[in-house]
Amino acid sequence: MNVKDYEYIVEIARQKSLSEAANRLCITQSALTKFLQRVEAQLGTPLFHRIGKRFVLTAIGQMYVNKGLEIMRLDQEMEDELAKMRSDGADAIRLGYSMGQTSFIMDHLLPAFYKRQSAMSVSLKEDSSTGLIRDVEDGKLDLCLAYAREEKPGLSYFPLASSGMALAVPRHSPLLRKAISRPDFPHPVLEDRSWMDEPYIRLASFTQSGRIAQEYFRQIGRYPKSRIYVENVRSAMSAVENRLGNCILAELPHAIHQVEYLSLPDLQVPRQRTCLITRKGSQPQDAMKLLIHLAQALYKQPEKS
Structure with missing residues (x-):
């Protein structure tokens, strides 16, 4: 199976129709029918229930689509990273931020940063806090804005705020x-x-x-x-x-x-810190130091409603 094969199955699942899926994939319906028959024969099980002209995923089909979406995402992620490596300079700052922090990054931090560093390139990645911290540990990101309940050895933490x-x-x-x-x-x-x-x-x-x-x-x-x-x-x-x-x-x-x-009175969990996180031992460039300084300053300012 290649990525394109998964795309075909996912599109059938989305459209619940072979004809609609074929139109969107720009192939003939007969070719898509033969493709689906071949895949189901290889797997030894149907991926869809045929209900009239509608195609509804079986339990195995749903699992197949879920895994296919993950493979498609990883393939796109690899393509994006390769494109960034080709287009971004080696001096680009690789900054990750947790989901939900888009407003802070786009509306506050980057505008303030580019007033002072207009020529600097920044490569952005949005992910879960767990994934971002792992990428910093693995050297795939220079720094990340993430939630941190505990500090890991080998990483430096710059606290910005706490949230419940x-x-x-x-x-x-x-x-x-x-x-x-x-x-x-x-x-x-x-x-x-x-x-x-x-x-x-x-x-x-x-x-x-x-x-x-x-x-x-x-x-x-x-x-x-x-x-x-x-x-x-x-x-x-x-x-x-x-x-x-x-x-x-x-x-x-x-x-x-x-x-x-x-607030819910019986929802008692420790507040988690919002931090900028880098690797210990790395020598942050001036632009990265500026990002950290600006983030700390912006978080100290009163929020506008």
Whole structure:
């Protein structure tokens, strides 16, 4: 199997139709039919249920598509990295940032940086905090902006802020009227669990916020009504903004979103630090030192609502 083969199966799954998939792939329907028959014969099992003219994934087909999407993502990532290596100079700063920090990077940090370093190249990567820290350790990134609960040997940490877990709700949500102010919590507090009867945005458990939320639900023995499953904080925030549901996640300083935060009294987890992280022993260039200095200065400024 090559990447193109996975693209064909994924497109059939997306369109649920051979004819529509063939049109989008710019091949004939008969060629796509023969391709699918060959793949299913090689696997020894069907990937789709045929329901009339609709093609619906089997359980094995869903697993195949999930793995195919991962392979396609890795292939695209490799192509992007090769393109960056060809186009970026060797002096480019490789900066990673966690999902949900786009506003801070694009609206605050980089504009301030390019006022002082207009000729410098920056290569950006968005990923989970775990993935970013691993890339810094492996030398694939020069520095990253990520959440850090503990410090790893071999890395240098430049703290910017700390954030806690909260329930993100849309602006003007009726839940805001139910919440009360308490001096021992950073946000208005919801003292009952009526919010669990409302639609919920489930964040993937491989993210820190998603993992903490799922552990919280296990501890209290109750789960909210999940309406949408998303794989990153940015998508979760967008869903909340558009009033599709509520979501437990880490507060996002300097993020411009139409959401409000509510504290849950029984959601007691240590606050996590937002840090810029580099490798120990590396000699940061002046431009990288400037990025660290600007990030620290910007985080000290009051946020604009």
